Amino acid sequence: MDEVRTRLEAERATVLARLAALTGDHDAIVAASLDTNADDEHDPEGATIAFERSQVGALVAQAREHLAEIDRAVARLDDGSYGTCERCGEPIPVARLEARPTARRCVRCATTD
Numbered sequence: 001m002d003e004v005r006t007r008l009e010a011e012r013a014t015v016l017a018r019l020a021a022l023t024g025d026h027d028a029i030v031a032a033s034l035d036t037n038a039d040d041e042h043d044p045e046g047a048t049i050a051f052e053r054s055q056v057g058a059l060v061a062q063a064r065e066h067l068a069e070i071d072r073a074v075a076r077l078d079d080g081s082y083g084t085c086e087r088c089g090e091p092i093p094v095a096r097l098e099a100r101p102t103a104r105r106c107v108r109c110a111t112t113d
Contacts, residue, residue, distance in 0.1 A: 005077055007101055012070045019063040026056045069102040076104075085109050 029052050076082035083092050087109040096103050103110070 001077060001082070004082065004097070004101060005074065008070055008074055008077070011101065012067065012074075015063055015067045015070065019060065019067065022056055022060045022063060026053065026060060029053050029056060066102075072104070073102045 029049065073082065083097060084090070085092055085106040086104045088106065090106055092103055092106045096107055
């Protein structure tokens with residue numbers, strides 16, 4: 001399980017770096033739009049600014065959710081439930097955990113939602 005913890009910690013560090021970069025991008029887009037009197041509805045560039053802001057905001061939300069998934073996986077490591085399907089209680093196949101280390105369900109339970 002030390003190998004799993006190391007992998008999750010490395011993935012967490014990668015996501016934190018990505019989140020910091022995305023947050024910086026979002027802040028730069030917002031700051032750039034504050035210096036103009038762009039009207040998103042009527043300015044031809046406004047839609048692009050709004051789209052970029054929305055797109056980066058969605059990527060930030062996605063990174064935060066992935067970070068939460070990693071933290072939940074680490075918590076399962078700590079409490080001994082990592083690798084056990086939260087739905088049926090059966091072991092999650094190693095290949096699934098290698099492909100998706102944050103998996104909470106076995107393939108059968110994940111596909112029957």
